Amino acid sequence: MNNSSVAKVKTEDINKRIIGAVEGDPDGPTVVVLAGMHGNERAGVEAVKNVIGTLHGIEPPIDGHLLGLRANISALEQNMRYIDEDMNRIWFPSVISEVRETPEKELGSSERVEMKRLLRILDNIENRTNGPVILADVHTFSADGWMFTITSSDPKQRKLLSKLHVPMVFGIEESLLGTALGYYQKQGFVSFGLEGGQHRHQLTEYNTTASLMLLLQAVGCIEQQYVDQIKKYEKHMRSHTKYLPVETELVYQHIIESGDEFRMQPGYKNFQPVKKGEWLASDKEGKIVARCDGYILMPLYQSQGNDGFFIIKEHES
Template sequence: MDEVFPVRVPVPDLRDVAAGNAGIPGVWHLDSGRPGPRVVIVSLMHGNEFQGASVLARWLRAGLRPARGALTLVFANLDAFSRFDPADPTLSRYVDEDLNRVWSPALLDGGRDSLEMRRARALRPVVEAAEVLLDLHSMLWPSDPVMIVGRDPAALALARAAGAPPPIVVDGMRPEGPRLIDHAPFAVPGTGRLALLVEAGQHWEPETEMVAEACASGLLRALGMLPPAAPVGSEARGEVWTEVWPEVWTVSGCVVAASRGFCFTRPFRGGAVIPRAGTLIARDGEAEIRTPHDDCMLVMPSPRVMRGHVAVRLARRAPPGRGVQVTPG
């Protein structure tokens, strides 16, 4: 890559949280002793996306405990994180393979072996015990924050109730492989198990950590696991989000690069909305890629994409929703 990606935030020291307290490295289980939901918050799914991990480590050091139910905090790919080098920050996404593309029973029960596959199998009981799961991520290319949910209306309701400002995108399975939020316990509507994914902003920007923290604390409040008046993290430092009703978008199409010559017509920012159907946004060899409908959001466009990988997802604005009520646990 010719691009330079500056690391504008301190790289966290996670040595004091790496052991965990649940018999699995990097896994912390915090039980209130009171009835309530079982919630898992995952950070560091990719070794160079450490700002969610910074939030969870700070919470642990501050002695955070859930007011009800049980909360499990996960630092997922510590091996990849240990290789992070600010001089070349894109190389530590994973060691052998993408940990966020292996979450299906067929893969987890199969014979494939890699460092990430072994880690996924070790984390599987933790993940499958969750009634609600939040996966904290950030993005390489410039993009507005976004919260991603599956097709279960209950997941959308919970994302809205969390009250964090990113727009919500209702999405399905990615062609490259199943993400954690696509794992079988969360993928079937009506199971009562819900998974949300936050892309909190661009890697290594100070605002990204604040968004991740707002989404995580908003989720816990929506589930009654934090007292409404209790300041957490950035809120305790006086950095509180203005309450915003998030827009909802539904993925209407997925553009997969069919050639090595895929390129966008200009450097689009993730979250950009193209007003008119038929607008040329990219070329893929000889093919033209145009927006299929008016008000088309570009979800996480990737200007450097390999053939067979997703270059951008396209989303349509959902009608304004009514208020939602979440009855947790």
């Protein structure tokens, strides 16, 4: 390819990658929403479209900048979690340097090409703003059950995320290696994962939309008095999550090795209480039982993925 056709491919990719943007005062906060890091998790992309649609044309305009991005375009097009490797397990400084330095055609996986293209946009964000940068990585999951956020237990971040009225889970961001949110947390961004609900559940897109609107309010990009929908979203989220623990922490993660033949017992949902010794899943070694009491999180009911389930408990502060 000559230089002008390379430039054309880059521009086309950037246009496809940007779900939408709303720009106000450049001194305000920048909220970046990554959606579709896993290509079978499409509700996040729709939620970002909803938020951007609502915010276009509001008066006064938003304070700051909202940017919604598709992370894994190839996987989204094929409605698969990933093509060659899990894009949310490769955000290691060593891999990122290699991805930056290697020409696209020499990169070994579709996800590394996606990462290289996504970085072209993410790398520019800090140069464009004087305000804080907040990164929300939006996902959905295969089991039924309640939404939650994956976040560090940093007090400032907890205070901010408490305004979303979504249960917070601490510790997963440390135990899952190579996530984008873990990488950007180390770069000094406020970054968290928003797990909006079951992939195709009718409420998942709505709940994700509502949470993102409350995030924009919490960081100061928008104010309730100028955006009619916020009150409705806040009321909905408060009542939707009313009976759930506000702050929880990871106590156990079941990792699936290749060839394990892992099968979750049917019927488990996020935040369902489990008792020590309860039969949760099976693999080629036999029964897998809960090692402790707690709530089950993200029991795996799809073929792609390396985490069988998590057990969390209420956080004692």
